[in-house]
Amino acid sequence: MLGMVLRRFRDMVIVLVLVGTVMFFILQLIPGSPARAILGEYATESQVAALEAELGYDRPVHEQFFDWFGGMVTGDLGYSTSMGRGVTEAVFQHLGPTLVLALATTVLSVAIAIPLAMHTVHKPDAWSSRLLMGLSNLGLATPNFWLALVLVLIFAVNLNILPTSGYISPLSDPLWSVWYLVLPVVVLISNLLALLVMTLRESLSSELLSSYIRTARAKGLSESKVQYRHLLRNALLPVITVIGSNFGTLLGGIVIIEIIFVIPGMGWALNNGILARDLPLILGITLVSALIFVLINLLVDIAYGIIDPRVRVQ
Amino acid sequence: MNKVRNIALSGMSVMMLGLVVACGDGPPPPEGPEQNGSEADQPSGDEAGMPTEGGTITAALGGDPQTMDQGVNSGALTNLVAWNIFESLFAMDEEYLPQPMLAESYDVSEDGLEYTIHLRDGVVFHNGDSMNSSDVVASLQRWTEVSATGQQAGEAIESIAAVDELTVSITLSVPRYSLISDLAFTTQMAIIIPEEIADEVGTTPMNAEQTVGTGPYQLAEYNEGQHVLLERFDEYASLEDDLGGFAGAKHAWADEIEYVFVPDETQRFNGVQTGQFDWVQSINADDYESARNHESLNAIPSARGTINTVLVNHNESSLFDDVRAREAINLIIDKDVFAAATFGPEWVWEPLSNSFVSPDNATMYSDAGEDIFFDYDPDRAAELFAEAGIDGSEPIRMLTSQTYPQFYQWAVMIQAELDELGIPMEIDVYDYPTIADMRSSEPESWDLSTSFFTGAVTSPDQILWLGGDWAGEYSNDERDELMAQYQESTSPEEALAVATEIQQLVYEDFPVVQLGHVSEVNVHSAELIFPDDWTNVLYNAGYGE
Numbered sequence: 095m096l097g098m099v100l101r102r103f104r105d106m107v108i109v110l111v112l113v114g115t116v117m118f119f120i121l122q123l124i125p126g127s128p129a130r131a132i133l134g135e136y137a138t139e140s141q142v143a144a145l146e147a148e149l150g151y152d153r154p155v156h157e158q159f160f161d162w163f164g165g166m167v168t169g170d171l172g173y174s175t176s177m178g179r180g181v182t183e184a185v186f187q188h189l190g191p192t193l194v195l196a197l198a199t200t201v202l203s204v205a206i207a208i209p210l211a212m213h214t215v216h217k218p219d220a221w222s223s224r225l226l227m228g229l230s231n232l233g234l235a236t237p238n239f240w241l242a243l244v245l246v247l248i249f250a251v252n253l254n255i256l257p258t259s260g261y262i263s264p265l266s267d268p269l270w271s272v273w274y275l276v277l278p279v280v281v282l283i284s285n286l287l288a289l290l291v292m293t294l295r296e297s298l299s300s301e302l303l304s305s306y307i308r309t310a311r312a313k314g315l316s317e318s319k320v321q322y323r324h325l326l327r328n329a330l331l332p333v334i335t336v337i338g339s340n341f342g343t344l345l346g347g348i349v350i351i352e353i354i355f356v357i358p359g360m361g362w363a364l365n366n367g368i369l370a371r372d373l374p375l376i377l378g379i380t381l382v383s384a385l386i387f388v389l390i391n392l393l394v395d396i397a398y399g400i401i402d403p404r405v406r407v408q
Numbered sequence: 409m410n411k412v413r414n415i416a417l418s419g420m421s422v423m424m425l426g427l428v429v430a431c432g433d434g435p436p437p438p439e440g441p442e443q444n445g446s447e448a449d450q451p452s453g454d455e456a457g458m459p460t461e462g463g464t465i466t467a468a469l470g471g472d473p474q475t476m477d478q479g480v481n482s483g484a485l486t487n488l489v490a491w492n493i494f495e496s497l498f499a500m501d502e503e504y505l506p507q508p509m510l511a512e513s514y515d516v517s518e519d520g521l522e523y524t525i526h527l528r529d530g531v532v533f534h535n536g537d538s539m540n541s542s543d544v545v546a547s548l549q550r551w552t553e554v555s556a557t558g559q560q561a562g563e564a565i566e567s568i569a570a571v572d573e574l575t576v577s578i579t580l581s582v583p584r585y586s587l588i589s590d591l592a593f594t595t596q597m598a599i600i601i602p603e604e605i606a607d608e609v610g611t612t613p614m615n616a617e618q619t620v621g622t623g624p625y626q627l628a629e630y631n632e633g634q635h636v637l638l639e640r641f642d643e644y645a646s647l648e649d650d651l652g653g654f655a656g657a658k659h660a661w662a663d664e665i666e667y668v669f670v671p672d673e674t675q676r677f678n679g680v681q682t683g684q685f686d687w688v689q690s691i692n693a694d695d696y697e698s699a700r701n702h703e704s705l706n707a708i709p710s711a712r713g714t715i716n717t718v719l720v721n722h723n724e725s726s727l728f729d730d731v732r733a734r735e736a737i738n739l740i741i742d743k744d745v746f747a748a749a750t751f752g753p754e755w756v757w758e759p760l761s762n763s764f765v766s767p768d769n770a771t772m773y774s775d776a777g778e779d780i781f782f783d784y785d786p787d788r789a790a791e792l793f794a795e796a797g798i799d800g801s802e803p804i805r806m807l808t809s810q811t812y813p814q815f816y817q818w819a820v821m822i823q824a825e826l827d828e829l830g831i832p833m834e835i836d837v838y839d840y841p842t843i844a845d846m847r848s849s850e851p852e853s854w855d856l857s858t859s860f861f862t863g864a865v866t867s868p869d870q871i872l873w874l875g876g877d878w879a880g881e882y883s884n885d886e887r888d889e890l891m892a893q894y895q896e897s898t899s900p901e902e903a904l905a906v907a908t909e910i911q912q913l914v915y916e917d918f919p920v921v922q923l924g925h926v927s928e929v930n931v932h933s934a935e936l937i938f939p940d941d942w943t944n945v946l947y948n949a950g951y952g953e
Binding site: 124125126127130131132133134136137138139140141142144145148175176177178179184188243246247250251254257258259260261353354355356358362363365366368369370371 | 849
């Protein structure tokens with residue numbers, strides 16, 4: 095296990111270097127000047143050129159790259175012109191709201207998906223199971239941004255019981271923060287929950303036919319023990335992969351949802367960075383997203399080992 | 409290279425997951441609009457009564473201004489916030505005339521080359537320091553470096569000097585009729601800031617700590633990406649007379665103004681409907697009627713407006729280097745049809761004006777060229793295209809953006825008209841920062857583009873597309889002579905006559921093709937009282953009893 099962890103850390107460094115380098119050069123190809131974003135669209139060409147020179151964007155690309163790369167190696171991701179602060183500080187400031195959103199979405203989705211999936215497996219012909227599977231298909235097929243606007247229209251504009259947008263940190267006011275999080279979390283859950291129910295149902299169905307389930311029942315174990323200690327534990331493996339990759343995606347920035355609901359998370363910052371052509375910020379967010387993905391994959395692998403001892407042996 | 413760049417752009421587009429659909433940010437609309445025959449039958453401030461002191465105004469902007477430094481930044485997001493914080497020596501009143509603001513008065517020498525500006529005593533910066541002539545000198549010198557208008561004025565300015573503690577002199581090398589108007593112009597404004605800050609920031613934008621002005625509100629908190637909080641500046645020295653516009657008394661009724669950033673237009677409108685926001689920056693024109701009929705909202709065509717414009721590339725690589733091609737574009741656009749289809753309800757644009765300023769801008773308004781503006785003659789256009797060598801063998805390239813939906817709509821409507829003539833047009837759609845950059849840095853990549861400009865200019869020099877240092881590279885000797893002649897004017901009547909000639913030239917040489925004027929609508933809560941229809945000016949807005 096330790097060897098695997100060390101190998102993953104080595105791979106992580108390689109991934110980050112590659113992602114950073116490739117992204118740096120891709121971003122150079124994109125038209126649009128950070129100086130124009132700062133000066134506004136009605137600035138003259140000479141004003142833009144002067145500010146670009148002042149910001150160092152007129153230097154040769156390789157010079158800019160080595161400067162940025164050298165900083166990255168030492169943990170300095172540069173200065174964000176749109177945020178007016180260091181990139182590292184800006185990224186971590188915006189990571190908080192996304193983390194809250196991702197955790198709330200994931201925890202609630204898993205908590206709801208497990209009993210629902212168990213129900214559909216054990217009573218596959220019940221009308222409630224059919225309804226659940228239909229709703230899951232609908233959840234997977236519904237675009238998030240559309241659902242978001244519809245829910246805002248119903249619950250905020252017409253019923254006026256929830257805010258249209260905004261964010262309050264749970265650390266500053268836990269109760270009000272929930273009020274603001276309800277709609278975005280519901281929108282995100284609609285998709286993830288559907289995916290988890292479908293995945294877990296498939297996994298549970300195939301595990302249900304396994305011989306160890308028959309053995310457990312033959313031993314006289316109670317049905318709840320069979321289901322939760324044996325069936326669910328083994329069926330969870332593919333679900334963990336789904337949870338891991340979705341959690342990574344959520345942390346990487348749920349751009350549309352954060353923009354619609356005005357949540358100052360990573361997606362919001364990425365959007366601002368792109369509109370402002372704030373290259374260090376875009377690079378910083380990309381790198382942190384890549385780092386999160388790699389770490390989550392590592393955690394998923396470790397979780398595999400904990401849940402299934404055969405993985406540890408392999 | 410273009411392919412590679414397009415691939416890169418596509419990649420970014422995927423990353424943004426259709427951001428364009430949801431967001432709608434980009435270039436902030438150039439400052440606000442103006443009333444267009446204020447037919448709104450909703451209560452104006454006067455009818456609703458006077459505001460009283462107190463409360464917080466929550467205002468939703470379309471994006472993060474990034475800086476409050478409106479001396480440097482030319483966009484509306486910055487201006488909307490910064491008008492509360494900064495002031496200049498002169499400010500534009502509701503008739504677009506410059507009135508003393510931080511200046512007490514001024515004298516001009518007989519030859520028009522020496523301006524002596526007397527400053528108001530007792531003006532205090534937000535950092536507690538009193539304003540004096542050295543602050544003004546440092547600020548004006550910075551203005552001549554960072555502002556497009558300031559740079560133009562700077563070419564005529566020989567020196568700026570402090571005469572005494574409260575007197576500044578500006579010596580010109582050549583007369584500049586618009587100097588006082590330039591000092592009152594609200595885009596890249598000639599803001600007065602403390603000398604040490606002007607020296608410290610130089611030509612770069614101020615950060616939050618350096619955001620120190622003399623205005624009725626001071627910056628309390630700027631949380632980048634989230635909100636800007638302004639609080640009333642208790643030591644603000646207000647003038648007494650209400651002059652409207654940006655001039656005269658500033659009441660600062662509300663205790664605080666909080667600007668939050670809501671990129672999605674629909675969400676801004678939703679928020680103001682539910683009372684979450686008290687004021688919102690522009691919303692989708694399709695929602696204007698709904699806002700106007702909403703019992704708890706006011707949707708008044710605001711003072712000042714924008715001039716919708718098709719930009720034309722005069723670079724020799726473009727098909728539109730030939731005036732006949734430019735005239736032909738004007739002839740295939742039926743202005744009333746365009747306005748009805750894309751400007752919003754009639755009450756924001758009717759009667760359609762052809763002027764390059766807002767209709768109530770008496771300093772420069774003229775209807776010169778109106779007959780050419782409204783001329784719609786596709787047959788004649790076909791002849792002109794043929795004479796200019798545009799035969800449909802190569803497509804016309806339109807550079808536009810969906811950041812503002814109307815930009816793309818104009819492009820599609822022009823494409824349809826050209827299609828009728830058998831001339832293909834390629835529409836290249838990017839986000840606004842990209843087209844703003846490409847228009848200048850890649851002049852060989854486009855023929856036509858779309859934009860809008862403030863109608864609140866008070867000198868032809870302030871019209872960007874008339875200048876040579878802007879996208880399109882327009883150049884014309886007659887223009888140069890008229891622009892110089894304007895600055896030699898000695899009376900408003902003379903200046904207006906020259907401005908009228910310049911506008912006539914615009915309809916003969918077509919530096920751009922104008923589509924018409926449209927008022928901006930800043931929807932706000934009916935409880936928020938404005939003294940007039942300048943609904944962008946929040947420092948004079950407040951709640952009633």
